[in-house]
Amino acid sequence: MAALSAAVVGPGGVGGLLGGLLVRAGARVEFVAGERTAEALRAGGLSVRSVKYGDFTVPVAATTELSGPVDVCFVTTKATSLEAALERVPPGALGDGLVVPLLNGFEHMAVLRRRYPAEQVVAGVVRVESARTAPGRIEHTSPFLTFELGSATAPEERVAELAARLREAGLEVTVRDDETVMLWDKLTFLAAFALLTTCHMAPAGVVRTEHRDELVAVLREITAVAAAEGAVFDPGGILAFFDGLPPQMKSSMQRDAEAGRPTELDALGGAVLRAAERHGVAAPAVARLVAELAAREPAQNG
Numbered sequence: 001m002a003a004l005s006a007a008v009v010g011p012g013g014v015g016g017l018l019g020g021l022l023v024r025a026g027a028r029v030e031f032v033a034g035e036r037t038a039e040a041l042r043a044g045g046l047s048v049r050s051v052k053y054g055d056f057t058v059p060v061a062a063t064t065e066l067s068g069p070v071d072v073c074f075v076t077t078k079a080t081s082l083e084a085a086l087e088r089v090p091p092g093a094l095g096d097g098l099v100v101p102l103l104n105g106f107e108h109m110a111v112l113r114r115r116y117p118a119e120q121v122v123a124g125v126v127r128v129e130s131a132r133t134a135p136g137r138i139e140h141t142s143p144f145l146t147f148e149l150g151s152a153t154a155p156e157e158r159v160a161e162l163a164a165r166l167r168e169a170g171l172e173v174t175v176r177d178d179e180t181v182m183l184w185d186k187l188t189f190l191a192a193f194a195l196l197t198t199c200h201m202a203p204a205g206v207v208r209t210e211h212r213d214e215l216v217a218v219l220r221e222i223t224a225v226a227a228a229e230g231a232v233f234d235p236g237g238i239l240a241f242f243d244g245l246p247p248q249m250k251s252s253m254q255r256d257a258e259a260g261r262p263t264e265l266d267a268l269g270g271a272v273l274r275a276a277e278r279h280g281v282a283a284p285a286v287a288r289l290v291a292e293l294a295a296r297e298p299a300q301n302g
């Protein structure tokens, strides 16, 4: 079988790690990035330091616009740069390849399905802690890296085949039968974790003790919105998961806020509120947190 051909649009913490592992496993990978990052990748390759996969550097192909069809195009930008990054993937260049975004949230799925044929768009979820420390330099700090794939619009057999090919490359991949449940499964926890840790500028341990009533209220509201979307989760189960987190754990939204970078507030909290509004579900605790955080956001992110 021919080697898997892939593109990674936005080779940061997630995309750099994923693309680096695929290159190391023998896949043909085109990294699609801004000029400066593409140049750094071409000149110095991609270096990964990983507690799970070890440290390695691979030479990589990098462009500023997808050069031609691939089997799969992973989209791994932050939500705040999604639209600009997609300009680098003209629908005509994609051929009949699958498009797999690994962003948190869910509203990006509609953006992708407006731009590319829906039968080629597959939702993805990644669980990892990985950061881009410089262009082409990736630090993977979690002992885990797992992927989930699911699509309401792509043929099941194409999703299954992609999962199989990624597993052949050594990745842990699960196929989920319900895209909405898959995306909200992550978002119900993540939105609460991100909003509360960032608003209070405190790690998980402080949030779950000093702001417990608010945490419980937020989890109730988010799970009510998820249920209205068709994804039913028990808020008590998510609270128990929250209680098991390492007390010092921070969210990436919190780290972005601390560093003065734009955050994914709108893609997480904003998206929950828009869904709440659509379904007529009250979400006052989430609305309060989103309003407070929006007021602190750097100006360029609205």
Ligand SMILES: NC(=O)c1ccc[n+]([C@@H]2O[C@H](COP(=O)([O-])OP(=O)(O)OC[C@H]3O[C@@H](n4cnc5c(N)ncnc54)[C@H](OP(=O)(O)O)[C@@H]3O)[C@@H](O)[C@H]2O)c1
Pocket: 009, 010, 011, 012, 013, 014, 015, 032, 033, 034, 036, 037, 076, 077, 078, 079, 081, 084, 085, 086, 088, 102, 103, 104, 126, 127, 128, 129, 130, 131, 132, 134, 135, 136, 252, 264
């Ligand atoms: N990192 C994690 O541990 C983690 C875990 C789970 C889920 N996620 C989710 O995964 C998504 C990606 O997060 P991340 O942490 O990997 O972000 P990141 O490290 O900031 O990487 C984003 C990448 O997108 C690139 N980019 C920005 N604008 C672009 C444009 N116009 N054209 C091409 N590339 C562009 C950036 O390029 P430059 O390098 O040139 O700045 C960067 O390499 C987010 O939705 C996040 O919530 C992240």
